[in-house]
Amino acid sequence: MGRWEPDARGRLLRAALELFSARGYEATTAAQIAEHAGLTKTTLFRHFADKREILFQGQELLITLATDGVAGVCPDSTPFDLLRAGVLSLCTPHGTEQREIGRQLDALLSSSPELQERALFKRSTITAALREALTTRLDDPRQAGVLADVGIRAYYEGFDSWVRSSDDGPLADVVNRELQAYEASLITLSDAQPAPFA
Known part of the structure; x- marks a missing residue:
């Protein structure tokens, strides 16, 4: 999956849900979510202020x-x-x-x-x-x-x-x-x- 593939927000949401469910919300970092989505941490923060906001987009x-x-x-x-x-x-x-x-x-x-x-x-x-x-x-x-x-x-x-x-x-x-x-x-x-x- 390319790092600049479209639908970054949707990919980040799916990655966050998977990681939060598997590891817990507090134990999951923004960097881990970005990596799981095949994106950079910079891309994540361009769309969301923090990991919590991914869920409330x-x-x-x-x-x-x-x-x-x-x-x-x-x-x-x-x-x-x-x-x-x-x-x-x-x-x-x-x-x-x-x-x-x-x-x-x-x-x-x-x-x-x-x-x-x-x-x-x-x-x-x-x-x-x-x-x-x-x-x-x-x-x-x-x-x-x-x-x-x-x-x-x-x-x-x-x-x-x-x-x-x-x-x-x-x-x-x-x-x-x-x-x-x-x-x-x-x-x-x-x-x-x-x-x-x-």
Whole structure:
């Protein structure tokens, strides 16, 4: 395999997953990942600030997909329609390969507090971007905040179910079911009568 072969980012991701799984995250160096991918350490650092970022390289794409999804919905859409468009857009890049990567990441995250912290930062960053996009459309930061929190929760819960499932259906179907369940819960809460004082 040539050292300058295309898809350096994908090769580094596959190499990192293999080495982290075999040796552990802490015991694997950036140089080892680059060598395993057939690349130089300079190439690795041209793409990523450190070895941890190799695993989270899709963050900017997800932010773009979510914000573009919200922005592309017609003006007379309901707030939840806006949310659904943004959240389901997050599912676009996920196919069979991403599902397997998700399974490998699950095991790695459970064994590394550093990776768990980075995963939480990724989630909060995507939530903030979705909240900002919804605020622009709704002109109501509180409503946008509630919707973004619910939507990202539905996305991650759907993703976790999809990764663990043997069902070959697309991620968007699983996430959409989660969104429908949360929408129904919000409607139930809004219709609920306050409990009487004792």
